[in-house]
Amino acid sequence: MRRAAQVWPLRPTARYAAQIAEALRAETLGGVIMLLATVAALIWANVSYESYDSIRTLTLGPAALHLDLELYKWAQNGLLAIFFFIAGLEVKEEFTHGELAVLRKAALPIIAALSGMAVPAAVYLLVTIGAPDAGRGWAIPTATDIAFALAVLAVTASAMPAALRAFLLTCAVVDDLGAITVIALFYTEGLNVPMLLAGAALIALYGVLQARGVTSPWLYVPIALAAWYFVEVSGLHATVAGVALGLLTRCRTRPGESRTPAEAADHRIRPISAGLAVPVFAFLSAGVPLTASAVGAIFSDRVVLGVMAGLVVGKFLGVFGGAWIAVRLGLARLSADLHWRDMAAVSLLGGIGFTVSLLIGDLAYGDDPARADAVTTGVLAASLVSSLLAAALLHFRVRSHAAAAGTSGPGRVPGPMSEQDD
Template sequence: MRRTAEKWPFPLTARYAGQLTEALRAETVGGVVMLLATVAALVWANVSSDSYEALRTTVVGPEFLHLNLELYKWAQNGLLAIFFFIAGIEVKEEFVHGELANLRKAALPVLAAVAGMIVPALVYLAVSWGAPQSSRGWAIPTATDIAFALAVLAVTASAMPTALRAFLLTSAVVDDLGAITIIAVFFTEHVNVLALAAGAAVIGLYGLLQARRVRGVWIYVPLALLAWYLVEISGVHATVAGVALGLMTRVHSAPGEENSPAELADHRLRPVSAGFAVPAFAFLSAGVVLDADALGGMTGDRVVLGVIAGLVVGKFLGVFGGAWLAVRLGLAKLSEDLHWRDMAAVSILAGIGFTVSLLIGGLAFGDDPERASAVTTGVLAASLIASVLAAILLRVRVRKHLNAQDDVDTRAR
């Protein structure tokens, strides 16, 4: 008994921490944590909006480094850089080892992703046409939340063919790359060229050391932080540094290495991203007041309606239409394990914008708190609608696939 007491709490704490970390690598757990953070933000904002707003606008950080930012800005610019670093690694993995390594296989998710960004933007512009400052929000419905979408797929349709998950993952990865390009190009007003050049040089050095197989995490962590800082003060959104560093990370194992640096970075940072970075961003971004006036204003605001239509309708038309057109033109081939009804369900799932849509909405309307709050409500509503519709359709498709498999097994006997 004494021996057990002597071991507590550290061995037990370490064991449970390890179990929690492993759980956070699962898509379903990460999605649940993000959902809980969103619910907590909504509850707090509707119980005490003043205290919630005071928290998210609390300024912290050293002023002499130009890093005296509000907490929600730290979440946008700092914590999401971790999320986008992992996204950059996923993009590179897809190009080297995944679907994007084969042009024929890549055509289907790439063309679906591209159409899935263009069509929602057009739907948004059509619905919001004539509303004040509506043109600023065209990019909001172009994004797909890869973590949330994969979580819904894992929970509702784990029995679906793996080809469907591969399609969603690859198209969402391309979507993330497109979203960060949009942020870099369209949401950068004033650029400090010297700081940006210095940031690019540091990212280049990081990539050179990776290519030369230089080892040592404490070499790369300071370089990554310096690159993030230089891009942050340059005026370009700091999440761009995250994606660039992810793309520079080596995905091949060197002799004597059990895992590549990309695999190690993903293994160590994904729980941080899923368990803290993205939920903290969601908590500091999703707290909107949902009273009658706010909901009535949302339904009467064509910008918000454009966001909802873009995500729910535009994403479906874009992703499904892009995939269908790619196959129709002979540029791609649909997996034999999939049916077009499967593609329709996952195309609706792509309408879960959430993380990146909230980020772009904040960038587009950050100087207009009332409109930004309404847009946030629209993103949340659209993501909920897309999640529910996709979950229902996916469950129907799962039953169809299981029944078809049972018929095959019966005939085989």
């Protein structure tokens, strides 16, 4: 007899529900701060690009250690390592206590997230066939910015079912893991193997100490900084060190512990990531001069068109289509609290690329400033379009849920499938 498909989302434990709520609060506030930083960067860059660029390209750090980096590179390689450390913690928590603890039960968000990476890449490649240097940018539209997406969801649709926010957060966790894998595999050149091995040894030491129950931050902070340094100078993008350390952080309590090391680290570091690291990166990355040529590139440069089409169209088709296929194949079922129109709205939010899309765009075209600025403009435009479309649809869905709650009882909206549908 065929095993029944899991109704999604599953009911989270009280502990995991509290962690989701904390993550949503931090990421939502971070998204607002990042939006303000982006607007400030755009204003400054268009009032006086020379002064903005002089700050962005200011070189700091000891040359003897190969750390004489421009300020925006410090943001990319240093501050975003903090962001990806938090992403690693989220992935570990999901696999330990969350929706991904039993992969069969997490089929819906996993398939939606993977499809939400593959389809935008395919759309990009289709739009850019024959365009010069287009192959380097295929991964730009595959990423979703969870902070911006959650901020839009919170501002426009706080009354939507919690299941929708859980779906978006779980998809983003899988998306973050996919993004760091893409960066490691496809945007790494000229590896220094001894340095990389030294970094890997330090990361392994961190994991061993975690497994043995060592909790002193005075030991872990130097190990983490040294691991980051060796990965950075090895040629592999330093954000890989961040996510690896997050994945190795222990997520289960030992006798006498009131919270896990992962919870303690998340509590201390998430505010730094959401309130400082990501907004500073956004400020140093989003300042592009919106000249006639830059805006014109949106409509004439097929790489930019491919990025925009991948984010706005590809992300929607990928996330929504992946979820629909998972249900049609019997791998999962939506709960009665959700409707396919809800899934369409949250799928549009997937087109808010921003942070990781800007990072991959610079890795792909950093040696071509004009193309890099055009790609940045395209990412910003696509993220804005996706935000507006999602906000409009979410607004209508909130009204629909409110109307249904008035006739069907609180919180009950007839969905396409319910637990009784077999």
